[in-house]
Amino acid sequence: MTVSRAFKADSLVSPETREAILKAAEDLGYVFDSTASNLRSQKSDFVAVTIPSINNANFADTVGGLSDTLAKRGMQILLGYTNYDIDEEERLIEQLLRRKPQALVVTGGSHTARARRLLQTVAIPIIETWDIPADPIDHFVGFSNMAVMRDMVDHFVASGCRRIAFIGGDVQRDSRGSERRLGFIAAMQAHGLDASRLIAAGPPPISMREGANAMAKLIEIYPDTEAVVCVSDLAAYGALTECRRLGVPVPERFSIGGFGNYEIGEVCVPTLTTINAFAREIGEQTAQLILDILDNAQPVGNVRISTQLIVRDSSRQLQLVP
Missing domain, CATH: 3.40.50.2300 (Response regulator)
Structure with missing residues (x-):
């Protein structure tokens, strides 16, 4: 009983007795x-x-x-x-x-x-x-995954962007990503802006490669886009690197924002605008x-x-x- 209590740090066991029991267990290789x-x-x-x-x-x-x-x-x-x-x-x-x-x-x-x-x-x-x-x-x-997108859209609109797109994943599998997409649409409509520039990047979790592919598709379909909201920082980093590969300047040509405050967003060039969810x-x-x-x-x-x-x-x- 004393040994059992010692392993559970029972207050009825004195510190000296507990220390002796734990040392004996360590010497014997015993796991409680x-x-x-x-x-x-x-x-x-x-x-x-x-x-x-x-x-x-x-x-x-x-x-x-x-x-x-x-x-x-x-x-x-x-x-x-x-x-x-x-x-x-x-x-x-x-x-x-x-x-x-x-x-x-x-x-x-x-x-x-x-x-x-x-x-x-x-x-x-x-x-x-x-x-x-x-x-x-x-x-x-x-x-609220919907509400967080309002902050990003408001930022882009305040900086002068009007033609804004969203890159996200399969809305059937990722409910939180789906809500961010809906939040983007609602925020755009609240500003009286077109919310139809929606690019699907594939099944979640969206990788950097899929973010890059989606950005290439966005540039092809909506070349006049001014800003891109991405479902995650990984997708945003992929979009950012695709712009660099194509020689498209960021943020001069495209503003890009992500979600999640990943470490990569602090060290990439340019550093990534994002939302910290703590x-x-x-x-x-x-x-x-x-x-x-x-x-x-x-x-x-x-x-x-x-x-x-x-x-x-x-x-x-x-x-x-x-």
């Missing part, structure tokens, strides 16, 4: 098996998480913030990869719930009907991230919300993340209105 303890308490020491991409820097930052914050309480994450497929997300949710997590974190607010039923019937915290769902299952930590903060706030719920802290609610437009060299400077 928490299965029996979890069965008895009906509690695990992990939080289940589903993400659509494992090579996306934004989602990696979110998982990092989530993991680091939970680790301070001795909790870990169990990760599921959906590849932007809601049917795969449904399968993963069922598998993860069988392992009795303390909470389950999903990316976005679009799920299959069965996935929603599974999430609505479990007695654990469910957190939807990277979105503000129209019908939240439980709690959310995110922002990916790591989403993970940290999600973890803190879970801990508050588990501790029965009050109040427990939703977290709205405030995004930030970052204007860099890839877009024209604002024009002063006399």
Whole structure:
């Protein structure tokens, strides 16, 4: 019993005794098996998480913030990869719930009907991230993917651009990308501008190569375009490099903006105008919300993340209105 308590940092075990037990375990190469303890308490020491991409820097930052914050309480994450497929997300949710997590974190607010039923019937915290769902299952930590596009479009319009295009992915697979596309259309229409310059770059996640291909297609179809809003910084970087390959000056000929505040946007030439969604903060706030719920802290609610437009060299400077 004392050994078991020592591995769980039980306050009933003195620091000296716990240190001696942990040293003996280290010398023996012993790894504590928490299965029996979890069965008895009906509690695990992990939080289940589903993400659509494992090579996306934004989602990696979110998982990092989530993991680091939970680790301070001795909790870990169990990760599921959906590849932007809601049917795969449904399968993963069922598998993860069988392992009795303390909470389950999903990316976005679009799920299959069965996935929603599974999430609505479990007695654990469910957190939807990277979105503000129209019908939240439980709690959310995110922002409006539609609203963020308004900031980018407003910036381009204020700098004198009127013929603005959007580069994005398959709207059926990426709900957040689809909402950014809708946000672009709504913002353009609010300014009384044509919102029909929409270039599909392929299935998500959109790569730099696909962004470059989409930019080449845009130049061919809409050569008089003045600015381009891209669904992500990777697509925007691809568009930027395609302009450089063709000898098209940026921002003199095309202003380009992305989303996500990737590191590459700070070091490319010209540097990339983007929207910072504070990916790591989403993970940290999600973890803190879970801990508050588990501790029965009050109040427990939703977290709205405030995004930030970052204007860099890839877009024209604002024009002063006399």
